[in-house]
Amino acid sequence: MKSILRLDRRSYKEQKAFMGFFYVLPWLLGFIFFFLIPLLSSLRYSLSSVQANSDGLIVHFSGFQNYVEALTVNTEFNRSLADAMMNMVINVPLIVIFSLFLAVLLNQKFIGRSLARSIFFLPVILASGVILSLESSSLIQAVNDQNAGAGAIQGLGTFELEGLMLDAGLSEWVVNYLTSAVSRIYSIVSQSGVQILIFLAGIQTISPQLYEASKMEGATGYEAFWKITFPMVSPLILVNSIYTIIDSFSNNAMTDLIRETGFTQFNFGLSSAMAWLYFAAVALILAVSSYLISKKVFYYD
Amino acid sequence: MHATRLLSLERWKKWIWSFVRLTLIAGLSFVILYPVLQKISTAFKAKSDLYSPIVVWLPENYTLDNFVKAIGIMDYWQALLNTFTLSALTTILTAISCALAGYGFARLKFKGSQLLFAGVILTILVPPITILIPVYLNLKDFSLMGLIPLLTGGKSLNLLNTYWPFILTSATANSLKAGLYIFIFRQFFRGIPKEVEEAAYIDGAGVGKTFYRIMLPNAIPSIVTVLLFSFVWQWNDSFFTTTYLTSSKVMATQLGSLPYNLAILLEDGANSKADPFYLSMVQDTGILLAILPLIIIYLFVQRYFVESIERTGIVG
Numbered sequence: 230m231k232s233i234l235r236l237d238r239r240s241y242k243e244q245k246a247f248m249g250f251f252y253v254l255p256w257l258l259g260f261i262f263f264f265l266i267p268l269l270s271s272l273r274y275s276l277s278s279v280q281a282n283s284d285g286l287i288v289h290f291s292g293f294q295n296y297v298e299a300l301t302v303n304t305e306f307n308r309s310l311a312d313a314m315m316n317m318v319i320n321v322p323l324i325v326i327f328s329l330f331l332a333v334l335l336n337q338k339f340i341g342r343s344l345a346r347s348i349f350f351l352p353v354i355l356a357s358g359v360i361l362s363l364e365s366s367s368l369i370q371a372v373n374d375q376n377a378g379a380g381a382i383q384g385l386g387t388f389e390l391e392g393l394m395l396d397a398g399l400s401e402w403v404v405n406y407l408t409s410a411v412s413r414i415y416s417i418v419s420q421s422g423v424q425i426l427i428f429l430a431g432i433q434t435i436s437p438q439l440y441e442a443s444k445m446e447g448a449t450g451y452e453a454f455w456k457i458t459f460p461m462v463s464p465l466i467l468v469n470s471i472y473t474i475i476d477s478f479s480n481n482a483m484t485d486l487i488r489e490t491g492f493t494q495f496n497f498g499l500s501s502a503m504a505w506l507y508f509a510a511v512a513l514i515l516a517v518s519s520y521l522i523s524k525k526v527f528y529y530d
Numbered sequence: 531m532h533a534t535r536l537l538s539l540e541r542w543k544k545w546i547w548s549f550v551r552l553t554l555i556a557g558l559s560f561v562i563l564y565p566v567l568q569k570i571s572t573a574f575k576a577k578s579d580l581y582s583p584i585v586v587w588l589p590e591n592y593t594l595d596n597f598v599k600a601i602g603i604m605d606y607w608q609a610l611l612n613t614f615t616l617s618a619l620t621t622i623l624t625a626i627s628c629a630l631a632g633y634g635f636a637r638l639k640f641k642g643s644q645l646l647f648a649g650v651i652l653t654i655l656v657p658p659i660t661i662l663i664p665v666y667l668n669l670k671d672f673s674l675m676g677l678i679p680l681l682t683g684g685k686s687l688n689l690l691n692t693y694w695p696f697i698l699t700s701a702t703a704n705s706l707k708a709g710l711y712i713f714i715f716r717q718f719f720r721g722i723p724k725e726v727e728e729a730a731y732i733d734g735a736g737v738g739k740t741f742y743r744i745m746l747p748n749a750i751p752s753i754v755t756v757l758l759f760s761f762v763w764q765w766n767d768s769f770f771t772t773t774y775l776t777s778s779k780v781m782a783t784q785l786g787s788l789p790y791n792l793a794i795l796l797e798d799g800a801n802s803k804a805d806p807f808y809l810s811m812v813q814d815t816g817i818l819l820a821i822l823p824l825i826i827i828y829l830f831v832q833r834y835f836v837e838s839i840e841r842t843g844i845v846g
Contacts, residue, residue, distance in 0.1 A: 241731070248737040249638025253646060256631035256712065259702025260646075264653050267664035274663065286667070331558075334551060347832040348559045354762050354824050355566070415561055478657040484769075491663045492773075504660040511657060 275501035286497075295502035305486055306503055313483040314510055320417070321473045321518070323410050325466060328421040332428030333458065353422035420476065424469045431465040432458060460527040467522045474515055483507050566818075566825075573597065573815040580807050596815040603791050604784040604816055610823065613781040616693060616771075617764040620700040624711060624760045625753060627703035632715025633741055637727065647716075654709035658769065666773060669695050695774045696764075706767055711756045718752040719745060754834060765824060781820045788816045 273288065275295055280287045299306045335346055394404045410417065435458065443453050478484070487507065491500035567587075576591035584590070600606065635647050672694075673686040689695050699705040703712060722745065730740040746753070771782040792809055 245638045245737060246640035249634045249640040249643060252630045252634030252638060252741075253643065255627045255701065256634075256650070256703040257646065259627075259699060259704035260649055260653065262668075263665060263699050263702065263704045264656075264661065265649075267661040267668065268656065270664040271661050334555065337551070339548065339551060339555075343833065345555050345559060347828075348562055350832070351562055351566075351828065353759075354766075354828050355821055414558075415565075418558060418562055475654060478659070484657070484659045487659050488662070488773075492666075497663050497667075500663060501660075504657070504662075508657055508660045512655070515655065 271501045271504060274497050275505050277498055279497040279501075281495060281497070291498070295498045296506065298499055299503045299506060303499070303503075306506075309482045309486045310507060310510060313477075313481050313507070314514065316481065317474055317477055317511075317514060319406070320420070320477070321470055323417055324421045324424060324473050325469050327417055328424035328469065329428050329462065329466070331421070332425050332432055333454065335425065336429060336432050349418075349425055350422050352419035353426075355419070420473070423476075424473060427465055427469055427472070428462060431462045435461045463526045464528060467519060467526055470518055470522055471515060474511065474518070478511070566821075569814045569818040572811055573818050575811070577808055577811075580811065596812055597819070599792075599812050600788070600816040600819055603795060603812075604788060604819070605779055606784075606819055609779045609781050609784045612779050613765060614823070616696060616780060617761050619693065620696045620705055620764050621757055621761040623697065623700040624703065624705050624708055625756050627701055628708055628711040628756060629715050629746070629749070629753065631703050631712045633719050633745060635712065636716045636719035637745075638737065650709050650712050653704065654713070658706075662773065666690075669774065689774075691775055691777055696770075705760075706763055706770060707759070711760065714752055714756060715749070718749055722748055758831065762824060785816060785820050789813055 276290060276292060277288045278291045278294070279289075331349065335342065335349065339345075391404055391408050394407070395401065439457050439461075440453055443457060448456065483503075484507075487500050487503045490496050490503060571587050571589065573596050574592050574594075575585065575589040576593040576595065579585045579589045579591055582590060631650075635643060635650070669689045671686040672689045689698075696705065700708070726744060726748070727740055730744045735743065765781065768782040768786065771780055772786060775783060777783075789809060792812055
């Protein structure tokens, strides 16, 4: 075997390159079979009218007909897409800022820190998939929220807060954004588990000498955050924003609609066209946000 | 005099900050724990307690009836076993294939490996829904580029409702969020000093031996991270599970159909007059049962979980 491959005659570098390909090979096969080919056929379906019968699929090229149908004829598509995009644009900054704040908080020394940490990562384990979708339809939860006062407190809290902030002269738009964040606190907390972990890991790699030196110079904790912590973790803000956007893919009104069109109505063409439009929209958001953030990012090295 | 005043002001600030921090953390912890506590409390309540105005958290009449119902309808033990098998299987395969790919991309550069790594990033960026239909059709008529019909005599295999879709995708590092795991491994292996590896080569170890004797033992934090994430996300996944396994008994499908089955059982038929509150109560118990194993596992590994992720290469 060795002599066939002539491993012994290869240089060290060649050997490594050969082994490298070998190591990546399983992934490459999967990539071709379960990603690249499906991606291309999905593009093809989206440009065709697809009919399934007992012999298999009949695919007729039909140009952009499916795209036109998704955008102009289908009643739900535009609304779902706009909703999904809006949610993303609204939630991502909230989640990123919130998780940075919490990571800073959880990094400080206080009694019960490890307990607090394990509670804050619980959502990584619990919040996903069916559980979340059933949760939102749980009647008991809804009623108890109303009765047990959680709803009342929340409503009251945001109401008071709203008045206070409006009096303070903030614009109505900002106030609405912030108060709606307060009332959606559970969904924000439950979506920021991984992000907190990433920020926490990042904060811990910052050298303590920097803080020491700044303290000597008389910097307050507030200043130390903005001058040291924030710039040092800023690359992770990019990572976390991208992660949060990607994380929202898995289940929303848009994916439900695409699935339903594909698997209940068996309109593969239309469903693929919707999926590609969705992908394009997500790619646009990813591109814009990573461009904006990476302009501000500070790299230490 | 002046100094002591300043000192006390500092101390005051410290105290106030501790208080604010405590309030924030306690409050948010409550927000996170609330739904779980709520479910636990609901699960032990008897039906009569639902309408009793004096019962908020602690039930007046304890009962295990909800558990019995939920376990019966979900076929819980079977579903638990199946879900566990499925998750463990995909987790191990995913960890192996992703570790290999991650190491390959980090240390064993070859022509075009940059381009292939761009492919990994692409798998992270493309929403899974975009390729769902072709993958589904492919698995329904699985022919592996026409190879399988040659062996079986013209018939392709239907892999739906078997574990094969999960085994195949995880063995080839293309399962749920596998791109992320490859990324984690690559970042981690890049962080290990090159000298360690070179020393092993000089001592005569080949690439394979170096990988598995030197690099893997060093990579335990990232291995733990990937194992935990992959297990938990596979356990909770409903996206792929409900697509590939429509009639198998795993947690995701059993939970998904729980409300429906429950309605049939209680008041035969879809237009049932069954009390929606009661349905919701049993459903909540079902959710609790589904996440209970994860919570128990988490109680044991949470310290390791938090620590290991802090030491993985996510940060790069």
